[in-house]
Amino acid sequence: xxxxxxxPEALRLQEGESSSLNCSYTVSGLRGLFWYRQxxxxxxxxxxxxxxxxxxxxxERLKATLTKKESFLHITAPKPEDSATYLCAVRGSxxxxxxxxxxxxxxxLA
Amino acid sequence: NxxxxxxxxxxxxxxxxxxxxxxxxxxNHEYMSWYRQxxxxxxxxxHYSVGAGITDQGEVPNGYNxxxxxxxxxxxxxxxxxxxxxxxxxxxxxxxxxxxxxxFGEGSRLTVL
Numbered sequence: 001x002x003x004x005x006x007x008p009e010a011l012r013l014q015e016g017e018s019s020s021l022n023c024s025y026t027v028s029g030l031r032g033l034f035w036y037r038q039x040x041x042x043x044x045x046x047x048x049x050x051x052x053x054x055x056x057x058x059x060e061r062l063k064a065t066l067t068k069k070e071s072f073l074h075i076t077a078p079k080p081e082d083s084a085t086y087l088c089a090v091r092g093s094x095x096x097x098x099x100x101x102x103x104x105x106x107x108x109l110a
Numbered sequence: 111n112x113x114x115x116x117x118x119x120x121x122x123x124x125x126x127x128x129x130x131x132x133x134x135x136x137x138n139h140e141y142m143s144w145y146r147q148x149x150x151x152x153x154x155x156x157h158y159s160v161g162a163g164i165t166d167q168g169e170v171p172n173g174y175n176x177x178x179x180x181x182x183x184x185x186x187x188x189x190x191x192x193x194x195x196x197x198x199x200x201x202x203x204x205x206x207x208x209x210x211x212x213x214f215g216e217g218s219r220l221t222v223l
Contacts, residue, residue, distance in 0.1 A: 004152075032210045043114075043200050043214030044153075087153070091210055096141060096160055097168060098212065100153040 002027045002092050006101035013078055013108050021073040021086055021104045029093030033071050035064050036087040038103070044087055047073075078108045112136050116201050116215035123191045123222045131186040131218050133201030139213070140206040142184035146170065146197040147217075153200065159184055160206055191222045 005024045013019055025033065032051055036044035048057045050066040057064050061082065063074040073086055085103045092099075117132045135142065143158035155168030159178040173195060175187040184203075188195060198219050202212040 034211060036212075036214075041217075043202075043216050044212075046211045046213065049211050089153075089212075096143075096158055096166070096206075097155055098143075099155075100145075102150060102152040 002090060002095075002097075002099045004088055004090055004099050004101035006086075006088050006104050008104060009102070010105040011107070013075075013106070015079055015108055015110050016077045018074070018076045018078070020075070021106070023071040023073070023088030023101055024069060025071070025088070025090045025099075026069075027090045027092040027099070031091040031093045031095075033066055034089045034091070034098070035071070035073055036089065038085045038087055047086075075106070078106075080108045080110050082106065083108045114201055114203055114213050114215035116199075116218050118218060119216065120219050121221070123188075123220065125192060125222060127191050129188050129191065131188075131199055131201075131220070133184045133186070133215060134182050135184075135201075135203040135213070136182065137203065137213065138181060139203035140181065142178065142201065142203045143168070143212070144174070144176065144184070144186045145200045145202065146195075147200060148197050156186065156199075188220075191220075193222045196220060196222045 003026045007022045035047040038044045048064040053068045087103045089098045089100045114135045140161045144156040145153040157176040159165045201215045
């Protein structure tokens with residue numbers, strides 16, 4: 001059964017304090033691993049798609065990496081506006097179903 | 111560019127009532143889906159569709175009905191609302207043949223008393 005586990009559940013950082021969020025997954029043939037950002041009261045907003053182990057993608061202070069078992073979302077020198085819940089999802093090959101993790105709530109303090 | 115539009119944003123129902131959550135997208139996406147989001151449970155797939163006339167069940171389909179008569183619209187029907195269906199509902203769409211990233215609506219918050 002396809003499964004996604006995210007850790008930690010919550011993370012508090014000081015502004016400028018870099019850290020990483022983890023997404024562990026099991027899936028029958030990875031079609032894609034997705035990272036989303038969700039602000040309170042809003043729908044998830046797409047950040048990255050990773051397709052194969054070793055792939056990396058960057059956007060501003062965020063960098064996503066992928067291995068065969070997990071993905072990391074690295075946040076470098078975060079700012080208060082990076083505070084949000086970050087969601088990870090996978091889609092297996094041969095399916096149109098996306099499996100989401102429960103997310104990591106990030107709070108960046110000024 | 112409207113993207114994915116959900117209505118209503120808020121709704122309160124009594125147990126046993128029925129209602130329809132509306133979802134429309136203007137990106138010509140073949141794939142559309144409905145999720146519910148509950149605290150500590152993450153996003154769970156209710157139903158999805160890969161094109162007009164084609165629908166399939168997700169992880170938690172019981173108590174919900176869908177149809178896809180056009181590419182643009184994918185309504186979610188609650189047949190007889192129960193308190194367990196109190197949740198935030200999200201509609202999402204994507205290209206079938208593309209990268210697969212989902213585009214989400216702003217959500218519909220439903221309370222069943």
